[in-house]
Amino acid sequence: KQEVTQIPAALSVPEGENLVLNCSFTDSAIYNLQWFRQDPGKGLTSLLLIQSSQREQTSGRLNASLDKSSGRSTLYIAASQPGDSATYLCAVILRGNQFYFGTGTSLTVIP
């Protein structure tokens, strides 16, 4: 069974700092990987989708990388802002569109 782990579970940083969130998975036979953010009491917002043939994706201040062979993905957030405070979830996607979610990293950006 695919297991997805995110470290750290919680992170608190001052505004303006660059940070890295980690996601590791046990089975490298994934199809794609997607990063989401979740604000308290709300649904998930898609941030980046990395397809299996890609090694990274960028959107604005966000950059996500994928290394299937080592079972790892990282989400890099540049110049963090208080509005970035949320829980960040990674999900590995198997063929057939089955998603396995990580446990999440709760990020707090202090003004």
Add this chain to the structure above:
Amino acid sequence: KAGVTQTPRYLIKTRGQQVTLSCSPISGHRSVSWYQQTPGQGLQFLFEYFSETQRNKGNFPGRFSGRQFSNSRSEMNVSTLELGDSALYLCASSLEAGGSYEQYFGPGTRLTVT
């Protein structure tokens, strides 16, 4: 373009009752997936529907079921509710099935079982 909508947003039921939740995907999206989110277990995949057919099912008991209509709207049903079914139920839609397309999530239905 309207996002994924879920109704109702909040629901309180008692043990033993059944409940039906509804999800309307983004216009043009044909795949709908359902997830259960709890503090202890995190986000867990329930099932996925595409073109009115269940394509994938997670590891949940048969009390959890769903269906998809010809307009891609989907419903999920939980029968004989248990206290442990209290959770946020999230629905997500994507253009097609297969994992190559981003999933867009609705705001969820918060179910409380007393």
